Amino acid sequence: SGEDTSGRVALMICETILDAIGQTPLVRINTITRGVVKGTVLAKVETFNPGNSIKDRMAVRMIEEAERTGKLKAGGTIIEGTSGNTGMGLAIAAVVKGYRCIFTTTDKQSKEKVDALKAFGAEVIVCPTNVDPEDPRSYYSVSSRLEREVPNSWKANQYDNLANAAAHYEQTGPEIWAQTEGRITHLVVGVGTGGTISGAGRYLKEQNPAIRVWGIDTYGSVFKKYKETGIFDKHEIYPYITEGIGEDFLPKNVDFSVIDHFEKVTDKDAAVMTRRIAREEGIFAGNSAGSAMAGLLQLRDRCSDDDVIVVIFHDHGSRYLGKMFNDDWMREKGFLESSGMTARDMVALGLSGELRSIECNEPVEHALTLMSEHDFSQISITHDQRLVGSLHEAHLYDCLRARPAVKREPVEGIMLPAFPFVDISTPVDLLSTMITPANTAVLVRDFKTDKTFIITRSDLMRVL
Numbered sequence: 001s002g003e004d005t006s007g008r009v010a011l012m013i014c015e016t017i018l019d020a021i022g023q024t025p026l027v028r029i030n031t032i033t034r035g036v037v038k039g040t041v042l043a044k045v046e047t048f049n050p051g052n053s054i055k056d057r058m059a060v061r062m063i064e065e066a067e068r069t070g071k072l073k074a075g076g077t078i079i080e081g082t083s084g085n086t087g088m089g090l091a092i093a094a095v096v097k098g099y100r101c102i103f104t105t106t107d108k109q110s111k112e113k114v115d116a117l118k119a120f121g122a123e124v125i126v127c128p129t130n131v132d133p134e135d136p137r138s139y140y141s142v143s144s145r146l147e148r149e150v151p152n153s154w155k156a157n158q159y160d161n162l163a164n165a166a167a168h169y170e171q172t173g174p175e176i177w178a179q180t181e182g183r184i185t186h187l188v189v190g191v192g193t194g195g196t197i198s199g200a201g202r203y204l205k206e207q208n209p210a211i212r213v214w215g216i217d218t219y220g221s222v223f224k225k226y227k228e229t230g231i232f233d234k235h236e237i238y239p240y241i242t243e244g245i246g247e248d249f250l251p252k253n254v255d256f257s258v259i260d261h262f263e264k265v266t267d268k269d270a271a272v273m274t275r276r277i278a279r280e281e282g283i284f285a286g287n288s289a290g291s292a293m294a295g296l297l298q299l300r301d302r303c304s305d306d307d308v309i310v311v312i313f314h315d316h317g318s319r320y321l322g323k324m325f326n327d328d329w330m331r332e333k334g335f336l337e338s339s340g341m342t343a344r345d346m347v348a349l350g351l352s353g354e355l356r357s358i359e360c361n362e363p364v365e366h367a368l369t370l371m372s373e374h375d376f377s378q379i380s381i382t383h384d385q386r387l388v389g390s391l392h393e394a395h396l397y398d399c400l401r402a403r404p405a406v407k408r409e410p411v412e413g414i415m416l417p418a419f420p421f422v423d424i425s426t427p428v429d430l431l432s433t434m435i436t437p438a439n440t441a442v443l444v445r446d447f448k449t450d451k452t453f454i455i456t457r458s459d460l461m462r463v464l
């Protein structure tokens with residue numbers, strides 16, 4: 001303690017929990033990278049923030065800027081589309097500062113994340129994941145509508161609000177520079193809104209332009225291809241499991257000029273590494289930490305002995321107890337190793353079909369023609385090439401019998417939910433439990449070669 005200018009005793013006390021944000025530890029990775037990645041690997045463990053994630057930093061930064069610029073007024077309502085962590089930061093700050101919160105999130109996020117937001121009194125609206133960002137049902141659109149309709153409200157807009165990256169330019173970057181005494185050579189970060197990598201990366205490169213900044217991306221996201229070709233390719237977009245990183249649009253907070261390279265990591269590799277971080281390092285971190293560590297291992301050939309590599313661990317493992325840290329969930333997704341035949345073997349043996357699809361605005365009779373010409377029992381339905389639904393023979397027959405005129409209407413009107421996606425390493429035993437009367441096929445994706453196959457009940461019957 002010491003004395004401030006007013007003569008009051010200044011104790012080492014945080015006036016509110018918000019003062020406890022930041023100054024998180026940098027922890028050496030001792031086991032996972034030993035003998036695999038050259039150099040020193042350090043994790044910036046952001047779980048020590050009050051909301052257990054790095055997002056507390058930018059949440060408070062965005063609120064304080066909105067207060068300063070008059071966009072957020074006393075007693076106002078904070079609105080945001082959030083996968084949970086930003087919501088947590090906003091919800092905590094809202095409690096301290098006296099605001100109300102309404103969040104929209106997607107049905108892909110862990111239930112634990114939603115419940116945690118409610119613990120702070122926030123209202124949460126869960127929206128479907130597999131729709132375009134522009135779709136009125138998307139969590140982006142619903143939050144924009146709320147902003148228009150709720151009086152005295154302000155949408156934080158973490159994707160395009162540059163106060164997000166500014167928080168990391170002002171805090172995360174300088175902390176890493178000080179903690180490594182300027183010896184950092186590489187920064188490895190999972191990219192979602194882009195705030196962390198762009199802000200911290202820009203600060204660090206200003207100190208030393210030789211620092212390399214590597215972004216970790218998911219299969220199913222647009223970042224890597226956009227960085228490498230300048231093309232925003234909708235074909236890159238499909239549903240994936242990894243949480244918190246990858247996007248199907250380009251947020252303003254992603255500064256591509258700061259990022260030297262994007263590395264994509266599969267859902268399985270990310271999930272398996274998330275578990276290893278807990279078991280081998282004793283650090284309980286979330287899914288994107290697993291993704292970032294797995295990505296670093298993929299890039300090990302680019303590392304040398306003198307490197308000081310900092311990997312950001314964005315959030316806490318407790319948010320994933322129902323997922324990556326749950327054996328049943330891991331088995332169900334095919335992420336736990338097991339012996340026996342896998343989808344890859346079926347593909348190699350020619351026991352799986354090529355994926356055929358039609359666009360959702362095409363008439364039902366096109367589906368009928370495609371199915372009868374090729375003798376398919378089921379097809380996928382796309383919207384702008386993106387998988388949005390499915391159709392199988394029995395259902396099509398029922399619809400046509402009930403109302404023959406349906407033939408000339410868009411297939412969208414009668415389509416069923418899209419077939420589930422699994423990784424090509426999924427065991428056949430598991431595939432067989434996923435195929436049910438209601439779900440007649442699964443899509444198998446070889447993420448490394450970017451090919452998708454369909455495995456149906458009749459394909460499976462040949463190997464069981």
Ligand code: PMP
Nearest residue numbers: 191192193194195196244288314
């Ligand atoms: N990991 C997790 C768990 C996250 O919630 C986020 C934010 N979406 C990220 C990584 C990516 O961070 P940023 O948004 O700053 O790019």
